[in-house]
Amino acid sequence: MLNVKNLTKTFDRQNRHFDAVHEVNFSMKGGDFCVLTGPSGCGKSTFFHLLCGITKADGGEVFFDKKDICKLSDKELAALRAEKISYVLQGDSLLPNFTVLENICLPHQLSCGRTDLEKKAMELLSHFGLEAMANDYPSNLSGGERRRVAIARAFVHDPKLIIADEPTSDLDEENTAMIIDFFQQQAKQGKAILISTHDLSCLRPGMIRYQMEKGCMKKA
Amino acid sequence: MKQFVTLNMALKNLQRRPVRSWCMIFFVFMLAASLFFCTVLTDSLSESLEKTTNRMGADVIVVPEEYEKDMADALFQGNISSFTFDKQWLGEITGVEGIAKSSPQLYLRTLAADCCSTAVQLIAFDPETDFIITSWLNDDGIELPKKGEVIVGSKITPETDGNVIFFNKPYKVVGQLEETRSNYDACVFMTYETADEIVHSDKWIEAFGEAGAAENLVSCLMIRAEQGIDKNDIATKINYRLSKDCPVRAYTMNGLLSGAMNTVNSMDNYSSILMILISILVIAALVCIFTITINERTKEFGILASLGAGSGKLAGLVLSEGCMIGLAGGLIGVIFSIVGLLIFGNTIVVLMDIPKLITALDYLLILGLKCMALALVVSIVASLYSAWKVSRNSLDTLIKGEEM
């Protein structure tokens, strides 16, 4: 499903080039649950941005469903993110002006016109124990609750590939376990899941672990 | 529902930021309200002017030279005046080519004292030659007033016994003209015979002195040109005929009212300039508020983009917010102005010293729609820049929430 070849991204800092992502080869298929670990600044977020077409690569190829996403137009990339690849941003990613339920449904309604998501959204919310907060605004939620809402939003429209950037950072064990359990369960149902973390305690058997160091990635 | 999601989201964004939203709405409100008021004022002035000229039905008017301004004010502003010249001077005019009809009128004034019902403009006409007032009477189905009888404009209220009292004498009101929305509404009309009675009453003499027979007094000579004859030509010909020591001059109606017309035109120009300035200011203010707040909201747009919203959708969201601000500000501005105009119209008339304000609802509604359209355009223009920036920006800038 996802096939990455020699992916490279170069940044400039004070007139010095460096590869934030260097010649990365990587692949995954439906049902895989991959975890990317590595120290801060090693290039995890940059790699994820390349995978969903938020950042343009400087070299290499990213094949998703046999199409090279580096060659897609902005519009096609937006459609891809709207329907097939779901990306959970690092940190807080809820819209402050919308309630929890609106946060889950409205962005998808905007990007691909889907209006049938409310029922699924409520199911996910109750799975995460948040159904009572459906009409609360994000500012009234704790960090862990907000993270769960963002994850519910990433799954609600049934994408094929879910990429989550540090979905468990700053969370306690209970919240972390709840989220990892959910990912595992979704992977079993055939979704491809790719997350990053520097919290090694959330590793479980059955996960495929990759390690990243200064832009280079290898299987651990 | 699908099409409305952008509007729905834009509305929620505005609702959740009430201070910002109301600030922007306020600017648009100011724009719409001032445009509305300026337009009503200038339109009202030119309408009054046009009504007066049309109603008059005279092409050329002969008045005492130094009273030309008084005459214009009497016709247009509703100032009450009293001025005369001797009928003998009219002899110099007879025989000028191109005159179809001519008829003298006598403008007298009453006093705001016990002797008179009200201080009004009296206009005496000569039924034999008149081609103006008798036609109004015909239109309204009113008989010619006889000696001692008067016709009043729509704004004059007779005493309870159906008379009006001028200089301690009662005059029977035998008819009231329909409303014309010109200053003739506040005038009292009579024939020369009745005017003669007035100028010979003790009180009149006490107030204004001996005047002689009314039939020898003229305030103005109304002249209608023959079909196809240039009015300016007639005025020039008359003035050429008049001897040097003659105290009267001929003016075309437009020339007489040109002072007022110039005022209206310059008001029109001033208000246009004012409106352009206000529009620029409002656009600038809105652009600032939009740019600042959109810059602080880059992360929100980044989140939407990461979930697959294309740049067009993001721009649409910003533009929708702009449209809503424009519609809200415009609507509030227009409603506020219409209500204000209906409630305080009379006060405005007095304060600004203008004949009257147009308060016809259809006119106000159409003008209201125009003002709202302008408010909308201004808000859209103001949000275009932000919309363009949001749609043009690279996604990682948006996602990082950096300043654009």
Ligand SMILES: Nc1ncnc2c1ncn2[C@@H]1O[C@H](COP(=O)(O)OP(=O)(O)OP(=O)(O)O)[C@@H](O)[C@H]1O
């Ligand atoms: N737009 C940019 N311009 C220049 N350098 C950048 C840019 N974005 C990221 N970098 C650099 O690239 C490197 C990788 O950044 P990245 O955000 O991918 O790290 P990360 O692995 O996600 O770190 P963390 O775990 O702290 O989130 C860092 O050294 C960062 O400073």
Ligand SMILES: [Mg+2]
């Ligand atoms: Mg990161």
